[in-house]
Amino acid sequence: MSKKALTVALMDPPYESENLTTAFRILDVAARRGYDINVFAYEGASGLAFTRQMPHPNPVHGKNVAEENHPTTKDQVAALLAETEKNGGKLDWVNCGMCVDERGVGEFVPGTRRGSPADFHAFVEASDNVLVIPTK
Amino acid sequence: MAQYLLIESRDPFESNDVTYYYDLAKGLADGGNEVTLFLAQNAVLAARPSARSAALSALARGGVKVLADDFSLRERGISKLVEGVAAAPIDTVVDCLAAGHKTLWH
Numbered sequence: 001m002s003k004k005a006l007t008v009a010l011m012d013p014p015y016e017s018e019n020l021t022t023a024f025r026i027l028d029v030a031a032r033r034g035y036d037i038n039v040f041a042y043e044g045a046s047g048l049a050f051t052r053q054m055p056h057p058n059p060v061h062g063k064n065v066a067e068e069n070h071p072t073t074k075d076q077v078a079a080l081l082a083e084t085e086k087n088g089g090k091l092d093w094v095n096c097g098m099c100v101d102e103r104g105v106g107e108f109v110p111g112t113r114r115g116s117p118a119d120f121h122a123f124v125e126a127s128d129n130v131l132v133i134p135t136k
Numbered sequence: 137m138a139q140y141l142l143i144e145s146r147d148p149f150e151s152n153d154v155t156y157y158y159d160l161a162k163g164l165a166d167g168g169n170e171v172t173l174f175l176a177q178n179a180v181l182a183a184r185p186s187a188r189s190a191a192l193s194a195l196a197r198g199g200v201k202v203l204a205d206d207f208s209l210r211e212r213g214i215s216k217l218v219e220g221v222a223a224a225p226i227d228t229v230v231d232c233l234a235a236g237h238k239t240l241w242h
Contacts, residue, residue: 004234006234019145022145022176022205022208022226025207026226026230029226029227029229029230030233033230033234035234128236129233129236129239131143131241133241134241
């Protein structure tokens with residue numbers, strides 16, 4: 001199968017919607033295939049790569065941090081970057097700058113960058129296909 | 137003839153918009169297009185034999201390929217699917233994107 005370039009636009013914030021679970025599963029498949037991937041993280045999704053997210057224990061269930069093994073979206077973004085690179089692809093993850101500023105989430109996972117909807121337009125022009133996952 | 141991938145993520149018991157999305161799939165298929173309806177997340181609840189599942193079987197009989205995300209099915213403990221609906225991996229979405237299908241998410 002020839003190498004492809006796909007763009008995915010995300011809008012949901014971390015920890016609120018199953019849309020992101022499905023989105024990361026789609027992105028993971030593309031990464032394993034070595035595709036070039038563009039992600040435009042818009043609105044609430046601009047917080048996905050925020051580095052100050054912290055895993056937490058669950059005292060109600062008597063679990064410490066390690067036992068709870070709470071996933072963070074920043075780790076999922078970092079893993080996606082690593083998986084894409086490992087398979088010969090490239091992941092360009094853009095966090096919408098205005099959305100980031102509004103939310104105070106300007107500390108990104110290394111390898112992601114600040115951008116604007118103009119980047120999304122460029123992604124669309126350069127990609128084989130585009131998937132926009134809106135909020136509900 | 138164009139190829140369409142329509143991804144439905146919503147539960148038809150929760151949102152009447154789902155019916156309109158089914159109508160879109162039917163309209164595209166009736167227009168001679170190749171249409172795949174991929175059910176994900178709570179949308180797979182309609183793939184169980186239930187009051188809402190007849191619409192999916194009708195779509196399948198009308199030429200729409202109706203698939204249900206296997207992960208979403210397992211999460212919800214669904215193993216029995218109505219006529220015309222098949223389980224499929226999420227790879228199907230990437231296959232369709234890579235093949236250039238016009239893709240919509242609802």
